[in-house]
Amino acid sequence: MMRRTIGSVILGLCCIGNAAVLQAPVASAVPAPEVEYTYDVVVRRHYEFPGNDALGYGYRLCDRVTQGASYSDVMSDVKADVTPNDEFAANYLVSNAIGILCPVRVWQLRNSAANYRPPD
Numbered sequence: 001m002m003r004r005t006i007g008s009v010i011l012g013l014c015c016i017g018n019a020a021v022l023q024a025p026v027a028s029a030v031p032a033p034e035v036e037y038t039y040d041v042v043v044r045r046h047y048e049f050p051g052n053d054a055l056g057y058g059y060r061l062c063d064r065v066t067q068g069a070s071y072s073d074v075m076s077d078v079k080a081d082v083t084p085n086d087e088f089a090a091n092y093l094v095s096n097a098i099g100i101l102c103p104v105r106v107w108q109l110r111n112s113a114a115n116y117r118p119p120d
Contacts, residue, residue, distance in 0.1 A: 062102035071113030
């Protein structure tokens with residue numbers, strides 16, 4: 001009888017413990033935009049920036065789009081300034097800079113890219 005009671009208590013405590021674990025909120029954190037952008041273009045993909053200033057260059061791209069530069073103009077600038085400078089690498093850099101550092105400009109840039117054709 002005593003064993004059955006102790007077993008029931010242990011089983012009950014295990015169930016309560018499992019319920020508490022299942023109801024605990026999941027913690028998640030998002031890095032600051034500057035950290036995410038820098039990681040994406042310096043660590044994940046390695047770019048060579050003018051003045052070795054990845055973050056400053058990203059904000060300059062945001063400024064260019066804010067001033068009305070088209071996607072074609074921004075891509076040309078990136079290909080002239082940064083290595084690697086192929087179409088894929090330039091697009092990755094522009095997408096990350098605008099999407100992470102100044103996301104309010106995404107639609108402006110997207111609209112200017114509507115008829116973009118990569119140069120041959």
